[in-house]
Amino acid sequence: MTAKRVILEMGAGNDLHGGDYTKAAIRAVQDALHHSSLTMIRTLGVDKSKMLVDVTIGVQQPDKVDADAVKETLPVGVVTVNPVKGGLDLTVDGTGDTMVIASAAISVRLDLP
Numbered sequence: 001m002t003a004k005r006v007i008l009e010m011g012a013g014n015d016l017h018g019g020d021y022t023k024a025a026i027r028a029v030q031d032a033l034h035h036s037s038l039t040m041i042r043t044l045g046v047d048k049s050k051m052l053v054d055v056t057i058g059v060q061q062p063d064k065v066d067a068d069a070v071k072e073t074l075p076v077g078v079v080t081v082n083p084v085k086g087g088l089d090l091t092v093d094g095t096g097d098t099m100v101i102a103s104a105a106i107s108v109r110l111d112l113p
Contacts, residue, residue, distance in 0.1 A: 009105075013030065027102070059083060
């Protein structure tokens, strides 16, 4: 069988004081998760542990995202996290404080005939 995408959800998150890319990424993932109700998974009797969950995180400095920490926040499935260049950094004038804004796209694939 071939894994087919059945769900795609987006979210946004930020860290307004501290420039923490992982914190912003986790908040973006949580935002996406809170927009979803996967009732079809239960209805179809899908084994949640076999769901393929692909997470793409967009931030200005992808190398500063702890992908394992982001992965731990997802409740089910075989999870992959891919930080990429995206999002937005804003520097607060006079403070040197960096606001990090992250985007997340979560795709769920299932092995379907």
